Amino acid sequence: MSSVRSLILAALVSSGIALPAAAQSCGGDLGVFLEGVKEEAVAKGIPADVADRALSGARIDQKVLSRDRAQGVFKQTFLEFSQRTVSKARLDIGSQKIKQYADVFQRAEQEFGVPPGVIAAFWAMETDFGVVQGDFNTRDALVTLAHDCRRPELFRPQLLALIEMVQHGDLDPTTNTGAWAGEIGQVQMLPEDIIAYGVDGDGDGHVNVKQSSPDAILTAAKFIQSLGFRRGEPWIQEVTLPADLPWEKTGLGNEVPASDWxxxxxxxxxxxxxxxxxxxxxxxxxxxxxxxxxxxxxxxIYLEWNQSFIYTTSAAYFATRLMGAPTYQKGNPEAGLDDAAMKALQTKLQSLGHDVGKVDGILGSGTRRAVQKEQARLGIPADGWPTQQLLQAL
Structure with a gap:
């Protein structure tokens, strides 16, 4: 599932829109909260009856709160995750979808510069080409997360955007379902992004990213373009390596001209x-x-879509496969660390002064950088991959 992509409430303030005092609140009586949301929607120019219709019957969904409190942590390796997600069945369906909607994908590339494989890979990984879109009522999910005081600045603008979608006739608040965090449709986008980048791909006068594949494909393409996708350039390329590279120069953030590599x-x-x-x-x-x-x-753009390195690398690789690249060479990587050992490593790295973020057993960017620095200090090839050898050496 894609990460929450939204502007903070301060962006609305800076835009010059006068917000009622209630717009700054969260928690408390649900009726009072919803009245504040309505006032804010009306201040943005949405008719009061539309806001009433959008919010009528809204409720707090405890399952959304449970899911938000207990988000699954990402502890699979790249080989494990990519082999599961980039399956032959998905590749076959992806190729079929690219052929089925060839004219739509051609338009997406012509207008937005995004190749079919990039869009189709996200389509596959987010919802299995629209098959699994989530069964949470979208309006209630966003009401729940906006009312909750953990991150109202993220979700209140999304709730207002949902009311705008109701105004456009693009969403039924009582029946529309999606992900627990409010993402909607075949490529799982938040209401603000649908408002900003929605494209009517089938010409029916509406942007329906849930039912209409052409709408979903073109909206995804426009959104990906907005993230900075550069027309005609690659995103990832599999390579083979010599044995004597300066491994400490590898890793995200260490860009040099490809010619140097x-x-x-x-x-x-x-x-x-x-x-x-x-x-x-x-x-x-x-x-x-x-x-x-x-x-x-x-x-x-993959890192903008989802901050998980394993997800993004898998999605990028998936896109190259849909564009004709061969299966990657697995190689023979050293065994990694289990959850307990990874936490022990992170704790040790913290004690040495490294910023690894939370000690959670996840090999995130901070832990990779710290591992690489300690490998270099200890004379171990500094490739950023934590092993028992490193843990024992520390």
């Missing part, structure tokens, strides 16, 4: 060095003995 013996499996002038990072999801990829500027 090629000069060091990094070889693209597809043989293409046509983008040698672009900045590229060499990423090793499971260390120097596992799969290896160069990531180019377009990879940044």
């Amino acid at each position: 090629f000069a060091m013996g990094v070889q693209p499996r597809d043989g293409s060095t046509g983008f040698a002038s672009l900045p590229a990072a060499l990423v090793l999801p499971q260390g120097r003995n596992g799969p290896a990829f160069l990531t180019y500027p377009n990879f940044n």
Whole structure:
């Protein structure tokens, strides 16, 4: 599921819209809260009867709160997650969908510069091409999260955008369902993004990303373009590696011209060095003995879509497969750490002064950077992949 993508409430304030005092509140009596939301919607120019219709019958969904409090942590390796998500069945269906909606995908690439594989991979990973879109009432989910005082600045604007969708006739508040965090449709987008980037792909006068695949495809393309996707450029490229790279230079954030990597013996499996002038990072999801990829500027849109490195790398790889790339070379990566060992490592890294974020057993960017620094200090190949050897050495 995609991460929550939204503007904070301060953006509304800075836009010059005068907000009633109630717009700053959360919690308390639900009726009073909803009246404040209505006032804010009316202040934005939405008719009062539309706001009433959108909010009538709204309730707090305890299942949404439970899901929000207990979000699953992402502890699979790249090989585990990518082999599960980039399956032959999904690849076959993806290829069929690209053919079925060839004219829509062609329009998406012509107008927004986004290739079919990029869109279709997100479509697959988010909802299995629209099959699994979530069964939470969207209005109630957003009311719940906006009323809750954990992150109202994220969700209140989404609730207001949902009311605007009701005004446009693009959403029925009583029947529309989606993800627990308010994402809607075949590519799981939040109401603000649908308002901003929605495209009527089937010409019926509405943006319906839930039922209409053309609407979903083109809306996703416009949104991906807004994230900074650069027309005609790659996003990720599988490579093979020499044995003697300066491993401490690998990892996201260590971009150099791709030509520098090629000069060091990094070889693209597809043989293409046509983008040698672009900045590229060499990423090793499971260390120097596992799969290896160069990531180019377009990879940044994946990180905007979802902050999980394993999800984004898998989605980017999935897109290349849909565009004709072969299955990656698995290599023979060293065994990683189990949950308890990873937490022990993070605790040790913290004690050494590294910022690893929360000690949660997840190999996030902070932990990878810390691992790489300690590997270099200890004379271990600094590929950012934590192993028992490193843990024992520390």
